[in-house]
Amino acid sequence: MQTKLVKNRKDSDKIVISISSGTCGQARGSLNLVEAFKKAIKGRENKISIKVTGCHGFCNAEPNVVIFPNEVFYSNLKPEDAAKIVEATLKGEIVNDLLYQENNKRFTHFNDIPFYKAQLRTLLGDNPLIDPVNIDDYLAQGGYKSLVKALKMEPGKIIEEIKRSGLRGRGGAGFPTGLKWEIVRKQKGDIKYIICNGDEGDPGAYMDRSILESNPHLVIEGMIIGAYAMGATEGWLYVRNEYPLAVKNLLVALNQTRKQGLLGNNILNSRFNFDIKMAKGAGAFVCGEETALIASIEDKRGMPKQRPPFPAQQGLFGKPTNINNVETWADVTRIIDKGADWFAGIGTKTSKGTKIFSLVGKIKNSGLVEVPMGITLDKIVFDIGGGAQSGKEVKAIQNGGPSGGCIPKELFNLPVDYESLTSAGAIMGSGGMIVMDENTCMVDTAKYFTNFLQSESCGKCVTCREGTQRMYEILNNITEGNGQEEDLTLLEDLGKVVKEVSLCGLGQTAPNPLLSTLRYFKDEYLAHIKEKKCPAGVCKALIRYTISVETCTGCGLCKKNCPQDAIEGEKKKLHVIEEDKCIKCGICFDVCKSNAVNKITGKEGVLCLK
Amino acid sequence: MPKVKIDGLEFDAPEKWSVLEVARFLGLEIPTLCYNEGLSAWGGCRLCLVEIGTGDRTKLVTSCTYPAEEGLVVKTSSKRVVNARKMVLELLIAQCPTSRTLQDLAAKMGLKQVRFKPKWEKCIYCGLCVRMCEEQMMAKAIGFTNRGNKLKINTPFNKTSDECRRCGACMYICPVCTVRCEGANPKDVLCGRCENSLQPTCIDINDSYNCWMGLKGECGTCAKEKLTVK
Numbered sequence: 001m002q003t004k005l006v007k008n009r010k011d012s013d014k015i016v017i018s019i020s021s022g023t024c025g026q027a028r029g030s031l032n033l034v035e036a037f038k039k040a041i042k043g044r045e046n047k048i049s050i051k052v053t054g055c056h057g058f059c060n061a062e063p064n065v066v067i068f069p070n071e072v073f074y075s076n077l078k079p080e081d082a083a084k085i086v087e088a089t090l091k092g093e094i095v096n097d098l099l100y101q102e103n104n105k106r107f108t109h110f111n112d113i114p115f116y117k118a119q120l121r122t123l124l125g126d127n128p129l130i131d132p133v134n135i136d137d138y139l140a141q142g143g144y145k146s147l148v149k150a151l152k153m154e155p156g157k158i159i160e161e162i163k164r165s166g167l168r169g170r171g172g173a174g175f176p177t178g179l180k181w182e183i184v185r186k187q188k189g190d191i192k193y194i195i196c197n198g199d200e201g202d203p204g205a206y207m208d209r210s211i212l213e214s215n216p217h218l219v220i221e222g223m224i225i226g227a228y229a230m231g232a233t234e235g236w237l238y239v240r241n242e243y244p245l246a247v248k249n250l251l252v253a254l255n256q257t258r259k260q261g262l263l264g265n266n267i268l269n270s271r272f273n274f275d276i277k278m279a280k281g282a283g284a285f286v287c288g289e290e291t292a293l294i295a296s297i298e299d300k301r302g303m304p305k306q307r308p309p310f311p312a313q314q315g316l317f318g319k320p321t322n323i324n325n326v327e328t329w330a331d332v333t334r335i336i337d338k339g340a341d342w343f344a345g346i347g348t349k350t351s352k353g354t355k356i357f358s359l360v361g362k363i364k365n366s367g368l369v370e371v372p373m374g375i376t377l378d379k380i381v382f383d384i385g386g387g388a389q390s391g392k393e394v395k396a397i398q399n400g401g402p403s404g405g406c407i408p409k410e411l412f413n414l415p416v417d418y419e420s421l422t423s424a425g426a427i428m429g430s431g432g433m434i435v436m437d438e439n440t441c442m443v444d445t446a447k448y449f450t451n452f453l454q455s456e457s458c459g460k461c462v463t464c465r466e467g468t469q470r471m472y473e474i475l476n477n478i479t480e481g482n483g484q485e486e487d488l489t490l491l492e493d494l495g496k497v498v499k500e501v502s503l504c505g506l507g508q509t510a511p512n513p514l515l516s517t518l519r520y521f522k523d524e525y526l527a528h529i530k531e532k533k534c535p536a537g538v539c540k541a542l543i544r545y546t547i548s549v550e551t552c553t554g555c556g557l558c559k560k561n562c563p564q565d566a567i568e569g570e571k572k573k574l575h576v577i578e579e580d581k582c583i584k585c586g587i588c589f590d591v592c593k594s595n596a597v598n599k600i601t602g603k604e605g606v607l608c609l610k
Numbered sequence: 611m612p613k614v615k616i617d618g619l620e621f622d623a624p625e626k627w628s629v630l631e632v633a634r635f636l637g638l639e640i641p642t643l644c645y646n647e648g649l650s651a652w653g654g655c656r657l658c659l660v661e662i663g664t665g666d667r668t669k670l671v672t673s674c675t676y677p678a679e680e681g682l683v684v685k686t687s688s689k690r691v692v693n694a695r696k697m698v699l700e701l702l703i704a705q706c707p708t709s710r711t712l713q714d715l716a717a718k719m720g721l722k723q724v725r726f727k728p729k730w731e732k733c734i735y736c737g738l739c740v741r742m743c744e745e746q747m748m749a750k751a752i753g754f755t756n757r758g759n760k761l762k763i764n765t766p767f768n769k770t771s772d773e774c775r776r777c778g779a780c781m782y783i784c785p786v787c788t789v790r791c792e793g794a795n796p797k798d799v800l801c802g803r804c805e806n807s808l809q810p811t812c813i814d815i816n817d818s819y820n821c822w823m824g825l826k827g828e829c830g831t832c833a834k835e836k837l838t839v840k
């Protein structure tokens with residue numbers, strides 16, 4: 001059986017151009033690149049071929065290609081580069097000026113690039129080798145080997161293995177996966193369900209999308225193993241409809257899996273029956289919460305239910321149900337393949353294995369990074385991410401999605417694990433990591449996330465619904481210069497109650513952005529309240545633009561670009577902003593070549609950071 | 611029968627009882643708003659909070675949904691519980707200051723301030739009407755629409771519903787729209803009339819069903835009136 005599955009080993013001397021073409025790559029034009037490469041290799045298909053893969057993870061370098069077997073990496077390509085690359089590659093040469101460049105140094109190989117070097121890509125590593133709609137590619141990487149192995153094991157032994165690995169859920173709360181499986185296995189009844197949570201409602205996060213699009217079988221395999229271990233008969237893949245490529249690739253993958261006898265009745269002659277259905281979410285953040293997600297599959301309104309009973313006792317259609325995150329399922333496949341000891345060997349005492357983060361915001365190298373647990377934030381932000389965009393200072397990160405917390409750069413030596421992040425006022429969440437620089441106002445940041453949460457709260461429980469609205473209201477007041485010092489006490493009291501009283505995880509974490517910024521950046525709050533000052537120069541009600549008499553050259557650029565006609569002045573003479581017309585869009589500030597436009601804040605008019 | 615300990619009282623709870631049911635059976639008072647014996651427990655208003663557990667491993671849960679399980683230790687009115695309930699009520703009353711039910715609760719729980727701007731809304735989204743319509747009237751004519759700050763209770767697509775039989779059960783059960791409190795001075799959000807007049811207040815003597823004026827205590831001034839009449 002195993003030999004049948006791994007019959008398709010790749011012939012390794014053929015050159016393969018692997019084109020990163022996930023949703024993000026496609027948005028940056030990777031499909032045009034694919035066409036160009038197809039043209040360029042015409043007539044030489046016996047020597048060189050192309051593979052359209054999912055995402056390689058390095059957003060800043062999209063569209064990019066990796067050329068196997070030598071793993072040469074070309075970044076930020078245009079269709080016209082295709083021919084050049086094909087010709088050079090066939091001659092065994094390298095096109096130097098298309099190589100990735102960082103700090104004036106060029107890198108030839110994929111794995112030497114700083115962005116990739118410090119990562120440990122156990123889940124994402126195969127992405128460049130796999131055409132997601134071709135199951136043979138997955139099989140060639142040893143796909144479904146874990147399933148073959150698992151089907152020969154006692155179900156209880158599989159759960160033992162998962163427990164021993166120390167795997168904890170990657171969907172946010174970090175509950176030990178093996179333990180959850182055991183509870184479900186022990187429930188009485190013939191019908192049990194498993195669910196893969198691919199809702200991923202956090203803005204700015206796309207770890208799960210990338211796995212589902214780029215390597216769908218990795219998740220499906222984990223689900224089949226889990227179903228076998230828990231005695232489940234039916235699985236559900238819940239994916240948001242805004243992920244069309246993931247939906248498409250998963251449907252193709254499920255069909256291929258059925259054809260190969262890996263899903264359906266009597267899987268690989270083991271007498272185990274299991275199939276997977278798909279449900280598409282309509283894109284509500286709260287539908288990622290497990291009880292709301294279950295309601296949504298049942299065609300009900302996506303509203304969380306008070307636990308207990310837990311889904312493991314009474315879940316989908318009232319039956320015992322196990323729900324895990326996409327990444328958790330993918331980890332299962334790897335654990336069965338490589339063993340619990342391998343997995344437990346990575347990470348810290350309480351947090352094992354790797355975690356994928358989407359590193360975004362004001363950072364040089366944005367993208368998906370997979371790192372061992374316990375790595376410091378410093379390493380992620382500076383070694384992998386390359387620090388802030390040019391000339392700026394990183395100020396903080398916001399981790400864990402909209403209801404995560406902000407961690408200031410002074411704490412960047414913090415190891416990334418569930419407990420450390422929680423104690424710092426943030427959460428692991430599903431892994432969104434947003435980098436903020438000195439031009440970010442922390443009060444505005446808290447307001448931004450609270451605004452998201454107040455509109456995404458399902459509204460069932462008072463503390464979450466009213467609490468988030470009131471937090472937003474007060475924060476908004478502060479950014480508009482109408483805050484009082486008592487507001488801070490009220491915010492703190494309210495935040496604490498919302499956290500401990502709300503029905504589901506949404507409300508229980510919703511005060512995090514507020515409480516963490518209040519904890520680390522209280523001075524910014526006080527500046528807004530007492531001095532009516534926004535030090536970062538973000539909150540419009542507290543800033544003004546003026547033109548400096550000494551430096552204005554009278555070039556007229558600001559006047560030309562002002563959308564409100566709020567700037568007066570003759571050529572070569574001083575220009576002036578009319579404050580009552582100005583909407584503080586900041587265009588004059590951005591376009592001025594001689595740095596003559598000043599952004600000032602506060603009663604006595606202090607310069608904001610540039 | 612699971613043995614539970616609630617405010618120091620040991621009790622063998624019948625199977626499938628909730629903590630709230632146990633507490634009420636024992637005569638312990640827990641405020642509720644979205645709970646009704648004839649309807650499924652909802653857990654939305656958060657007023658029925660109690661503290662469970664011992665030592666520093668305690669947490670707040672809603673007693674209407676939490677099962678009375680073996681070995682459970684419950685406190686129904688610890689400081690943590692009372693403070694949390696007050697904040698919940700403060701949020702509710704700021705949303706809908708004209709509800710007599712809320713004003714009475716405020717007076718009773720000693721809520722002294724409302725620090726949020728009153729919204730003067732007409733609904734607190736407790737969902738009683740939705741459950742009433744679905745579970746007792748078998749009509750399913752109304753439901754929640756939208757979410758977050760746009761949440762509403764409505765008929766589908768805001769159209770007159772063919773499912774609705776105009777039975778009025780939704781209005782009957784509503785803690786906000788049927789019994790209004792105009793209070794002494796609604797501008798102050800907290801009416802406080804019941805509490806400011808003589809103790810004990812009408813709420814302690816009369817409930818909605820046996821108001822001496824037959825007016826279901828709408829005026830909120832029962833205690834005072836009663837004294838003058840006598």
Ligand SMILES: Cc1cc2nc3c(=O)[nH]c(=O)nc-3n(C[C@H](O)[C@H](O)[C@H](O)COP(=O)(O)O)c2cc1C
Nearest residue numbers: 169170171197200201288289290324325328505506
């Ligand atoms: C508001 C909210 C949103 C959530 N969104 C997601 C999500 O998008 N994906 C996910 O896997 N888990 C999400 N969760 C966590 C799930 O409720 C659940 O804990 C998780 O799917 C369990 O899987 P795990 O044990 O593998 O982490 C969310 C929780 C909350 C409270």
